[in-house]
Amino acid sequence: SQTIHQWPATLVQPVGSPLSLECTVEGTSNPNLYWYRQAAGRGLQLLFYSVGIGQISSEVPQNLSASRPQDRQFILSSKKLLLSDSGFYLCAWSAETGSVWNEQYFGPGTRLTVT
Amino acid sequence: GQNIDQPTEMTATEGAIVQINCTYQTSGFNGLFWYQQHAGEAPTFLSYNVLDGLEEKGRFSSFLSRSKGYSYLLLKELQMKDSASYLCAVMDSNYQLIWGAGTKLIIKP
Numbered sequence: 001s002q003t004i005h006q007w008p009a010t011l012v013q014p015v016g017s018p019l020s021l022e023c024t025v026e027g028t029s030n031p032n033l034y035w036y037r038q039a040a041g042r043g044l045q046l047l048f049y050s051v052g053i054g055q056i057s058s059e060v061p062q063n064l065s066a067s068r069p070q071d072r073q074f075i076l077s078s079k080k081l082l083l084s085d086s087g088f089y090l091c092a093w094s095a096e097t098g099s100v101w102n103e104q105y106f107g108p109g110t111r112l113t114v115t
Numbered sequence: 116g117q118n119i120d121q122p123t124e125m126t127a128t129e130g131a132i133v134q135i136n137c138t139y140q141t142s143g144f145n146g147l148f149w150y151q152q153h154a155g156e157a158p159t160f161l162s163y164n165v166l167d168g169l170e171e172k173g174r175f176s177s178f179l180s181r182s183k184g185y186s187y188l189l190l191k192e193l194q195m196k197d198s199a200s201y202l203c204a205v206m207d208s209n210y211q212l213i214w215g216a217g218t219k220l221i222i223k224p
Contacts, residue, residue: 043202043216044158090157102210103148106157 002027006091006107013114019064019078021110023091026072031093033074034104035066038088050074051096086114117141119215121203126221127193135188135201135218143208149177149188150202152217158202161188190220198222 003026013019025031035047046059048066056066063082067075074091091107118140127133139147146165150158164170164179164186176189188201200217207213 041219044204044214046211046214049211088155102146102206103160103163104212106159109157111155 002093002105004091004093004105004107006089006110008110009108010111011113013081013112015083015114016080019076019081019085019112021076021089021091021112023074023076023107024072025074025093028072028093028095030071030096032096032102033068034092034094035074035076036090036092038090040087044090048076081114083114086112088112117205117207117213119203119205119213121201121215121218123216124219124221126223127190129193129195129222129224131193132189132191133193133220135190135203135220137186137188137203137215139184139186139203139205139213139215141205141207141213144181145206145208145210147177147179147186148204148206148212149175149186150204152200152202154199161201193222195222195224 005024033050036044037047038044048056048058050056050068053068064078089110092104094102094104121137146163148163149161151161152158162177164177167179167181169176169178174191179186200219202217203215204212
């Protein structure tokens with residue numbers, strides 16, 4: 001069966017500090033990978049998605065970046081955090097594009113507070 | 116632009132039935148998803164509709180009308196653990212999910 005891991009679960013960082021959140025998927029190959037951010041009481045905002053190694057699409061201009069160094073690894077980074085970067089960050093995966101069933105499976109999330 | 120609309124909050128009584136509506140306007144349609152999200156947790160999948168009609172899964176059912184751009188999630192025999200946010204999401208022609216802001220459902224005893 002497939003599992004998705006995210007860490008850390010919670011993070012408190014000062015403004016201007018760097019960020020690195022990691023997500024790994026097990027039990028599947030060539031998944032689509034996604035990074036979302038959810039502000040308190042709000043819907044999901046898609047930040048990045050990737051259909052393969054080294055292939056990253058950015059949905060929202062911001063000071064965040066993403067990388068996919070391995071097939072089942074997705075990393076969200078920032079060089080300098082802003083207060084507005086606080087939120088609940090969710091990693092998700094789905095079967096490769098074109099599959100009949102494209103349900104997204106979510107990791108447990110990282111709650112980031114920028115102080 | 117692409118848009119998903121659902122009520123912000125609803126309140127229902129334990130044991131009752133509640134219907135959460137979702138209307139959408141998207142570039143293309145490859146299915147509609149409902150997810151449940153408890154406070155502080157990740158969303159979990161509830162249902163998927165790609166054809167018109169009703170899909171039933173235990174106490175939960177989901178309905179879709181593609182011509183009207185409309186779906187609803189029906190929850191029967193409400194339990195306190197059903198208190199959560201319910202997210203509607205539509206897959207567009209590029210196989211990207213467009214998410215609604217979610218409906219917070221409050222269950223009262």
